[in-house]
Amino acid sequence: MKLVQFVYKNNPKEVRAGYLVGDDVIDINKADPSIPSTLIDILKNGDIEKVKKLQATKQETVPSSTVTLKAPIHGGDKVLCVGLNYKDHCEEQKFPPPEIPFIFNKFPSTVVGPNDAIKLKPEISEKVVCEVELTIVIGKIASKVNPEDAYKYVLGYTIAQDIGATDWDKNNLMGQLLLGKAMDTFCAIGPCITTTDEIGDPQKLGIRCIVNGVEKQKSNTDQFIHKIPDVISRLSNLFTLLPGDIILTGTPGGVGVYRNPPEFLQAGDVIVSEIENIGVMINRVENFE
Numbered sequence: 643m644k645l646v647q648f649v650y651k652n653n654p655k656e657v658r659a660g661y662l663v664g665d666d667v668i669d670i671n672k673a674d675p676s677i678p679s680t681l682i683d684i685l686k687n688g689d690i691e692k693v694k695k696l697q698a699t700k701q702e703t704v705p706s707s708t709v710t711l712k713a714p715i716h717g718g719d720k721v722l723c724v725g726l727n728y729k730d731h732c733e734e735q736k737f738p739p740p741e742i743p744f745i746f747n748k749f750p751s752t753v754v755g756p757n758d759a760i761k762l763k764p765e766i767s768e769k770v771v772c773e774v775e776l777t778i779v780i781g782k783i784a785s786k787v788n789p790e791d792a793y794k795y796v797l798g799y800t801i802a803q804d805i806g807a808t809d810w811d812k813n814n815l816m817g818q819l820l821l822g823k824a825m826d827t828f829c830a831i832g833p834c835i836t837t838t839d840e841i842g843d844p845q846k847l848g849i850r851c852i853v854n855g856v857e858k859q860k861s862n863t864d865q866f867i868h869k870i871p872d873v874i875s876r877l878s879n880l881f882t883l884l885p886g887d888i889i890l891t892g893t894p895g896g897v898g899v900y901r902n903p904p905e906f907l908q909a910g911d912v913i914v915s916e917i918e919n920i921g922v923m924i925n926r927v928e929n930f931e
Contacts, residue, residue, distance in 0.1 A: 643697060644834040644921075645798065647681055647716065647755075648709040657712050659684060661693070662834060666703035673701045681835075682717040685781055685885035690797065694837075713755035714800055714835045715779055718886030721748040721829055723775075723804060724873055725819070727892025728865040734895040743868040743876055746819040748804075748829050753888075756832030756923040760805055761930040762909060763825065767807035770907045773893035774851035774915040776844065776863055777802040778870060779835050784883040792871035795883065798837040799844055801915050801923045802890045803830040803851075805907075808899045826930065830915075831888065832923045841919050844870055849894060852914040858905075861894030 644662040649655070659681040660667040671679035673696050677689050684690055725744040726732055732739050754760070762770055781797030810822030841847075845866060851859040870891065877883060898905035907913075911927040 643694065643798075643837045643840060645681060645693075645714055645837065646834045647712045647714050649712060650704075650709055652708075654710070657716065660704070661697070663703050665706045667706065667709055668696065668701045669704055670696065680717070681715050682886040685797065688782070690781060711756050711833050713753050713758075713831050714833070715831070715886050715888065716750075716753055718750055718888060719884045720887040721750055721753065721890070722877060722887065723747060723823070723890040724868065724892045727867050728861060728894040729867060730861055730865055730895035731893055731897065732867070734897070734900045739867045743873050745877070746823060748820075748824045752824055752827065752829040754827045754830050754925075756830065756925070758830060758925065759827065759928040760803065760830060760907070760913070760925050761827045761928050762907060763930045766825070767809050767822070768906065769809040769899065769904075770805060770807050771898040771905075772851060772853065772907060772913050773804040773806065773897055774849055774859055774917070775802045775804050775890040775893050776847060776849060776917055777831060778874070778889040778891060780883045780885060780887040780889070782885055784874065784878040787875050787878040789871035789875040792874035793838060795874065795878075796838050796870075797885075798835040799841050799917075799920060800831050800835045800888075801833070801917050801920055802888070803913060803915055803923070803925060804890050804893060805829065808906075829890075830923065830925045833921050836920045847920075848916075848918040850916050851896070852916070853905075853907075854911055858898070858901075859894050859896035861896075863891075865894060866891065
C-alpha cells in the first residue's frame with residue numbers, strides 16, 4: 643500500500659489521508675467514515691488495519707487531477723536523523739564511520755510535502771545543501787525494542803530531503819547541527835509512504851538525487867553503516883517512539899558542500915529525489931518571503 647495525504651483542489655485547507663490506486667487516490671475517510679481523516683490520527687487510533695482491509699474491497703477513486711499531494715504524514719512528535727550513515731558519504735568527508743549511530747533532530751514544523759517549495763533565506767545562509775534520505779515512519783508506540791523486533795513497529799518508508807545550512811553546522815567552540823537543519827521547510831517528505839509489506843528489503847534500495855537535471859547522488863541503502871533495526875532499537879531504548887515519528891536514515895555521497903567546487907542551492911533550482919519502490923519527489927527552491 644502506498645499511503646498519501648492530499649487536499650482537494652477545491653478545498654486546499656483540509657488535509658486528508660488516502661492511498662494510491664495507480665495514479666488515482668482512495669479517500670480513506672470517505673470510504674469508511676469511522677476511520678479518521680488524517681494519517682496521524684489513524685495511527686493514534688490503531689486503525690491502520692481497517693485501512694488495509696479497504697484494499698480488498700472496491701472503492702471509488704478520486705482522479706489525481708483533482709487533488710494535490712501533501713506530506714504523507716504530519717503532526718508527529720519527533721523528526722530524528724542519522725548522520726554519517728553511508729560508507730560513501732563518510733569516504734567523501736575522509737571521516738571514519740561512526741561506531742555508534744550519530745543522531746540529531748529537526749523540528750516537526752520543518753516538514754513540508756512533495757509539491758511544496760524549499761525556501762532559502764540568503765541573508766541567513768548562502769551554503770544550503772540537499773541530501774536525499776530513506777525515511778522510516780513509525781506506526782505504533784515503540785519502547786525498549788530489541789533489534790530483532792524492530793520492523794514490527796515500522797509502518798513504512800518515505801523519501802526525505804534533509805536540507806541543511808552548512809555554515810550553521812558548527813561554531814569555533816563546539817559542533818551542533820540543530821540550527822542549520824531545522825530552518826523552515828528544511829524537511830521535505832513524500833510523495834507517499836510505502837508500507838513494509840510492499841517495500842521489499844529496505845536495506846537494498848536504489849537511491850538518488852538530481853538537481854537541475856544533473857545527477858548528484860546515486861547509491862544504495864546497502865551502504866548503511868548502522869542498519870534500521872539497530873537504529874530503532876537504540877532510539878527506543880533512550881526514549882519512546884510514537885506513531886507518526888519519522889527517522890531519516892542518512893544520505894549517500896555526493897553532497898554539495900563536499901563537491902569540487904562546492905555546490906549550494908539557489909532560488910530556481912529543482913530537486914528530484916528518487917528511492918526504489920517508493921517513487922519520485924520533486925521540490926522547487928525559492929527564496930523565503
